[in-house]
Amino acid sequence: MAGMSSPAQPYFQRHIFFCLNERAAPQACCAGHGAQEAFAHCKKRVKELGLAGPGKVRVNKAGCLDRCQGAPVAVVYPDGVWYSYVDHEDIDEIVESHLKNGQVVERLLLPADVGR
Amino acid sequence: MAGMSSPAQPYFQRHIFFCLNERAAPQACCAGHGAQEAFAHCKKRVKELGLAGPGKVRVNKAGCLDRCQGAPVAVVYPDGVWYSYVDHEDIDEIVESHLKNGQVVERLLLPADVGR
Numbered sequence: 001m002a003g004m005s006s007p008a009q010p011y012f013q014r015h016i017f018f019c020l021n022e023r024a025a026p027q028a029c030c031a032g033h034g035a036q037e038a039f040a041h042c043k044k045r046v047k048e049l050g051l052a053g054p055g056k057v058r059v060n061k062a063g064c065l066d067r068c069q070g071a072p073v074a075v076v077y078p079d080g081v082w083y084s085y086v087d088h089e090d091i092d093e094i095v096e097s098h099l100k101n102g103q104v105v106e107r108l109l110l111p112a113d114v115g116r
Numbered sequence: 117m118a119g120m121s122s123p124a125q126p127y128f129q130r131h132i133f134f135c136l137n138e139r140a141a142p143q144a145c146c147a148g149h150g151a152q153e154a155f156a157h158c159k160k161r162v163k164e165l166g167l168a169g170p171g172k173v174r175v176n177k178a179g180c181l182d183r184c185q186g187a188p189v190a191v192v193y194p195d196g197v198w199y200s201y202v203d204h205e206d207i208d209e210i211v212e213s214h215l216k217n218g219q220v221v222e223r224l225l226l227p228a229d230v231g232r
Contacts, residue, residue, distance in 0.1 A: 010196035011228070017133065017178065054231060062133065063177030077193035080126035112127070115170060 010078055012058040014099050016042065018074045021064035030065075030072040034087075038072060041088050045095045057099050070114040082110040126194055128174040130215050132158065134190045137180035146181075146188040150203075154188060157204050161211045173215050186230040198226040 018039040023029035043052075043059040051057040067073050070084040074094075081104055085091055090108055097103045134155040139145035159168075159175040167173040183189050186200040190210070197220055201207055206224055213219045 009228075011183070011191075011198060015191075015193070017176075058182060060133075060181065061179030065176065066174060067127070075127075075131075077131070078196045080194045082127060 015058045016076045017060045017062040019065040028068040028071045033072040035072040042091045066116045070110045083108045084110045131174045132192045133176045133178040135181040144184040144187045149188040151188040158207045186226045199224045200226045
């Protein structure tokens, strides 16, 4: 299968990475915007809903995702969908809509031009 | 585009995540198998080759990827291809073959049944 870019069955159906990076003020960073709490909340909700595990969902810590101007950010793979979130309700919607049902949450999408 | 699972152009063409998690012995963990050095080497090579940046490649730190029995591991998204590597030559091959040219490195693939 050399050259194939996508295995038929990814190990995790959806793998969300939360940037938890910390930078010195006044630089934008996710850690300064509640990223750790959002990560913990997401992980808890995914477990509660029975979505966690191989073939299902993984909620992951990550270092800087290099899109700091949209902080706090998270990315869902293999979909390649990026989010900027504010509160636990946003996380709940990402979990229910995207991680559970595969429906992108339009209102939380990170604009394409948001970078570091 | 609600319901679409893959944007036409992902922000990063290939996004590799290195597990840098540390666990107390005797548990398997990536940090105990040279993951930090491999991450640093990969990041350096990607920069040297001019592959780093939006539309190109991102080399990322990650927390536990939950496939500890294959430690040290890394995953390339959006491809969803998982690797277990040993030394800098392995990293060089992943960079040249997969990150630069899109060719999966068969010999380093993590077997599908390797979990935590």
